Amino acid sequence: MKNQFVSGDSALDRVRVRVLPDGRLTREDAATYLGVKPKTLAMWACMGKGPRVMKVGGRRFYAKADLDAFIETVGGPKAAVVTA
Template sequence: MSASTAPEWRPDPLLTIDDVAVWLGKPKNTLYAWHSRGKGPRAIRVGNTLRYRRSDIERWLDDHTDPER
């Protein structure tokens, strides 16, 4: 038998609001406000906390990057 060459599946890391605030350089209150207004990166409610998929943050950043000049 040969070993599988398919890459091992790993879950997309869930980041805390503290992680995202540091990454984006924004206060946590700004992230909470964006979430309540339906703006900013997509968040997941886990119990009473917000979590963010790393891929959603990266996608949001790509979507909000100024075009090259």
């Protein structure tokens, strides 16, 4: 099984995050994908804002589709999916 990575371009840097086979990202990878800090995602979740979060085994995950929908809603950088 190939690992799937998401890459984003900006004027300053290039990021790479791991997408699990079922399309989930960890909070850290989701934050990188959105260009925010993990603590920002945690605060949004507490306030009922931001992308939908799912809890699996005590850990929080974000579906890539939900992150893309959030980006479409609020605007922002869009990362392209590439297969490594």
